[in-house]
Amino acid sequence: MTELFVWGCFAHAVADWFFQNDWMAKNKTSLFHPAAWVHSAIHMVALSFVFPVMLAVPLGLLHALIDTRTPLQFWRKAFRQTTEGPAAIHVAFWQDQVAHAICIALAAALAGAR
Numbered sequence: 001m002t003e004l005f006v007w008g009c010f011a012h013a014v015a016d017w018f019f020q021n022d023w024m025a026k027n028k029t030s031l032f033h034p035a036a037w038v039h040s041a042i043h044m045v046a047l048s049f050v051f052p053v054m055l056a057v058p059l060g061l062l063h064a065l066i067d068t069r070t071p072l073q074f075w076r077k078a079f080r081q082t083t084e085g086p087a088a089i090h091v092a093f094w095q096d097q098v099a100h101a102i103c104i105a106l107a108a109a110l111a112g113a114r
Contacts (some may be wrong), residue, residue: 001112
């Protein structure tokens, strides 16, 4: 399970930091924009090298949902977390990365349980 998590996080980092271009970064916050789906597909492919397709596909879709920023904005508001000022960008960035890592950890637990 740990190995799957580490490789899953590595695949996520490669997909996010090496294969995401400016067009995707600017437009991925809307599920109605093709950039969100292209970015999600890149994650599906990268994660399929680590996880079975039946886990890589939902991970890619969850990635797109997290990248809309809506779930995490709700979370920050519900828990009265920092949403303004200089720290807000760091809270949002790291919360996004941790949300992706949580999804990868759940997939690793599911895949490792077989």
